[in-house]
Amino acid sequence: MTARFRVIDTGLRQGRANIAFDQAMIEAHKAGHIPDTIRFLRFPPTALVGRHQALGREVRLDYCRRRGIGVARRITGGGAIYFDPGQLGWELVFRRAALGPTGLADLARIICEAAASGLGRLGVAARYRPRNDIEVDGRKLCGTGGFFDGDTLFYQGTLLIDTDPADMVAALKVPREKLAKRGLDSAEQRVVSLKDLLGDRLPGLPAIRDALLAGLAEGLGIEPVAGDITEAEEALARKLHDQEIGTDAFVAEIDEPGGGDDTLSASHTGAGGTITVSVRLEGPAKDRVREVLITGDFFVAPPRTVFDLEASLRGVRLKDLGAAVDSFFADTPVDLLSAAPADFRAALEAAAGLGDTAP
Numbered sequence: 001m002t003a004r005f006r007v008i009d010t011g012l013r014q015g016r017a018n019i020a021f022d023q024a025m026i027e028a029h030k031a032g033h034i035p036d037t038i039r040f041l042r043f044p045p046t047a048l049v050g051r052h053q054a055l056g057r058e059v060r061l062d063y064c065r066r067r068g069i070g071v072a073r074r075i076t077g078g079g080a081i082y083f084d085p086g087q088l089g090w091e092l093v094f095r096r097a098a099l100g101p102t103g104l105a106d107l108a109r110i111i112c113e114a115a116a117s118g119l120g121r122l123g124v125a126a127r128y129r130p131r132n133d134i135e136v137d138g139r140k141l142c143g144t145g146g147f148f149d150g151d152t153l154f155y156q157g158t159l160l161i162d163t164d165p166a167d168m169v170a171a172l173k174v175p176r177e178k179l180a181k182r183g184l185d186s187a188e189q190r191v192v193s194l195k196d197l198l199g200d201r202l203p204g205l206p207a208i209r210d211a212l213l214a215g216l217a218e219g220l221g222i223e224p225v226a227g228d229i230t231e232a233e234e235a236l237a238r239k240l241h242d243q244e245i246g247t248d249a250f251v252a253e254i255d256e257p258g259g260g261d262d263t264l265s266a267s268h269t270g271a272g273g274t275i276t277v278s279v280r281l282e283g284p285a286k287d288r289v290r291e292v293l294i295t296g297d298f299f300v301a302p303p304r305t306v307f308d309l310e311a312s313l314r315g316v317r318l319k320d321l322g323a324a325v326d327s328f329f330a331d332t333p334v335d336l337l338s339a340a341p342a343d344f345r346a347a348l349e350a351a352a353g354l355g356d357t358a359p
Contacts (some may be wrong), residue, residue: 006037006227015046016074020241023110024233025093027302029152036094043083047171050078051303055255073149078145079297082171086163091156104301104335108132118215124197131338139192155328162195187246257293272338273297275347284338289316299337318352
């Protein structure tokens with residue numbers, strides 16, 4: 001029997017309210033209070049950092065304050081993005097088994113290929129590019145990402161419809177090495193919008209939503225059905241916003257650590273993104289880990305895995321860091337859409353001055 005997915009559109013909401021609604025949907029779905037769901041959403045100008053990113057390293061905070069641009073932290077991993085009303089967000093919240101038993105990387109490919117097929121109905125040659133982009137001729141039209149929380153999968157995408165890449169460049173700190181890796185001179189070269197591709201043939205928002213839904217329906221083998229937002233979802237979203245996700249403390253929870261003689265840091269860039277670590281030391285010889293901060297644009301499911309890894313490394317001797325990382329991942333069920341355990345080990349050993357740290 002074809003799986004039915006409720007379809008809702010929450011319209012234009014402030015950034016932190018949108019993220020709180022994401023978490024509310026996940027919790028409501030896990031509790032069995034809402035069915036498998038596709039959500040469409042939009043943002044006012046907002047800089048969104050990934051769940052594991054250092055805020056000050058990714059966002060030009062002074063610029064955002066001066067321009068009234070919102071700043072929020074996503075509950076998904078990946079890199080910082082700039083959102084405005086010229087973009088359309090789309091999300092899926094559904095049972096792990098709804099599309100068959102498969103891992104996060106395979107589901108990312110299936111979902112992205114389905115969405116790309118839907119966008120093809122608008123007359124653009126959209127293609128999935130691993131690990132989690134939808135592109136046209138090498139330029140990103142849609143970025144995606146997600147994670148498992150128990151048996152619930154949350155997966156989201158951001159479609160560029162009619163937006164100015166210069167706004168993104170002004171609000172975010174786009175690393176030069178990220179552009180150089182793709183042979184680009186500027187962030188504007190990396191992205192493309194439907195307006196750029198279609199010009200005067202750009203359809204309205206309802207037609208774009210319909211095209212995406214048609215692609216998802218066909219590619220995922222599901223039946224989208226228009227539904228309603230529940231009062232319980234809204235109430236839970238407000239609670240999550242007020243108590244956590246909407247607070248400045250949550251948004252600034254991860255930021256640049258203070259330096260000093262007792263702190264080592266390094267970055268490692270692999271196929272799945274960049275991992276940056278800061279290791280604060282303790283003990284008379286400064287050879288033991290007091291605490292670790294791991295940041296970057298990677299995807300890990302569940303997201304708390306990174307915090308658990310940080311906690312597991314407290315008290316470990318520097319020379320044993322690599323083995324401790326291997327032991328953690330051997331004992332911890334985890335889905336890695338991008339970075340591999342070896343990438344986390346390489347970043348930590350680079351900070352400690354151990355092993356072969358070449359990317």
